[in-house]
Amino acid sequence: MILKDDERNLNVKNVALIQALPQKDTTRFILMGDTQRWYDESAGFVKSANSQHDISFVVHAGDISDFGLSQEFKWVNQIMQQLKYPYVTVIGNHDIVANGPLVYKKMYGELDYSFEFGNNKFIFINTNSREYNFDGLVPNLPWLQSQLKNNPGDKNAIVIAHVPPFDADFDPKMQEEYARILASDPNVKFTLYGHQHTFKNEEYYEDGVKYMTTTSMGARGYLVVTTWKSGYRVERVEF
Amino acid sequence: MKKLFLLYLTLFSFTTFAQDGPRTDSYRKWYIPDHMKLQFAGNIGFMSGGPGYISRNKTLETDVLFGFLPKKFGGDALITLTTKVTYSPWRIHLKNSYNVAPFSIGFYSSHTFGPQFDSQWPEYYPKGYYWWATAIRLGAYVGGKVGRKVKFANKIRGFEAYYEVGTYDLMFISYLQNTGFLKPADILSLSLGLKMTL
Numbered sequence: 001m002i003l004k005d006d007e008r009n010l011n012v013k014n015v016a017l018i019q020a021l022p023q024k025d026t027t028r029f030i031l032m033g034d035t036q037r038w039y040d041e042s043a044g045f046v047k048s049a050n051s052q053h054d055i056s057f058v059v060h061a062g063d064i065s066d067f068g069l070s071q072e073f074k075w076v077n078q079i080m081q082q083l084k085y086p087y088v089t090v091i092g093n094h095d096i097v098a099n100g101p102l103v104y105k106k107m108y109g110e111l112d113y114s115f116e117f118g119n120n121k122f123i124f125i126n127t128n129s130r131e132y133n134f135d136g137l138v139p140n141l142p143w144l145q146s147q148l149k150n151n152p153g154d155k156n157a158i159v160i161a162h163v164p165p166f167d168a169d170f171d172p173k174m175q176e177e178y179a180r181i182l183a184s185d186p187n188v189k190f191t192l193y194g195h196q197h198t199f200k201n202e203e204y205y206e207d208g209v210k211y212m213t214t215t216s217m218g219a220r221g222y223l224v225v226t227t228w229k230s231g232y233r234v235e236r237v238e239f
Numbered sequence: 240m241k242k243l244f245l246l247y248l249t250l251f252s253f254t255t256f257a258q259d260g261p262r263t264d265s266y267r268k269w270y271i272p273d274h275m276k277l278q279f280a281g282n283i284g285f286m287s288g289g290p291g292y293i294s295r296n297k298t299l300e301t302d303v304l305f306g307f308l309p310k311k312f313g314g315d316a317l318i319t320l321t322t323k324v325t326y327s328p329w330r331i332h333l334k335n336s337y338n339v340a341p342f343s344i345g346f347y348s349s350h351t352f353g354p355q356f357d358s359q360w361p362e363y364y365p366k367g368y369y370w371w372a373t374a375i376r377l378g379a380y381v382g383g384k385v386g387r388k389v390k391f392a393n394k395i396r397g398f399e400a401y402y403e404v405g406t407y408d409l410m411f412i413s414y415l416q417n418t419g420f421l422k423p424a425d426i427l428s429l430s431l432g433l434k435m436t437l
Contacts, residue, residue, distance in 0.1 A: 001313065001314055002311075002312065002313075002314055003314070037412070037413055037416060037417070038416075038417070039413070039417040039419075039420035039421060040416075040417045040418075040419040040420050042420075043419065043420050066409075066413075067371065067373070067409045068373070069409065070314060071410070072413070075420070075421075075425075079420070097369065097373055098355055098356055098373040099314075099315055099355055102314065102315055102355075103314070106314070130363065130364065133361065133363045134363065
């Protein structure tokens, strides 16, 4: 299935839209995810998200599709285009089955990428290790380290991925190292995930970093994250 | 797949000689196909084609179609092998040389080839981690066809044109769970085909 122009390279296009927004001391964004085969609920999410105030953008935490079919990616994009805000994505394990990666790369772009907005550096990383048979290359830890290191303005470093490191689908050999990389950077206060279809907020490794997950569209919930230079606030919303 | 194919052959191809026109090869071997089909679209390739067999009473067709989806239309070039079974219970013979089968119903199983498609998930997934197989799609359709006898290549042959409207497992389940956002038209697709009796 061939993608239309407004179905191509969306993350780069939407990051440009986000960065063109007026910069404020406080940034508010929505974290949602796991739209997989929940189109009706995802449409409900858009309605709820559009009624929030002062939102700059929406982050989709992955599992855009359920079967990795291009038709599914198109349907979800169709729904997300009804948002009043630009949206960006990180890839989920379901987006990696069949020809999913081919579609994802065309529609959204790189699997690992970052952008800066306001006082924040957003880092999106593919953590779906199981899809690569735990080959030791996913997540790309050297890339993550270089992204965190390259932060001269000491902005809040907000790492966002689909599978959280404490999940069985994250490479168990890389879990400790991943957590250590995040904890050793004072700019990392919290980090955001999807995949588990439930809300979580725990300091999993007792190292000062809060690990949060948003729930699925099937469970009809999402997070509203507010960040500023010296702090952050996360609210759970059910719709 | 192969077993299924052989089963179809055994079930439906005992008698394939002509009852409806002069044919010179009435005693041909059971495994010689009765017809060829060429199909456009239908979730089994942009174009697909292959041999088929028909039951003695001419209502049940079994086809094996080799399909190709070019990169230009699919975003990726894909090759599929499909077995489809079509039941057309009624045939109306018109006064001219035409006949119409107003209703057909059928199902298919297609196998898509490529390292990114699995019929069994690799062992690094826990059992049942994903419930479907990416290489195998099951679909169903309804349709109809119109046929005519034509002398072609020194033989009276039956030619048929058919249409089918169908969907497949993953689309169908998506629709069932999202009848607000998805309309039947979102999951249905039209295919057109030609059949030539051999």
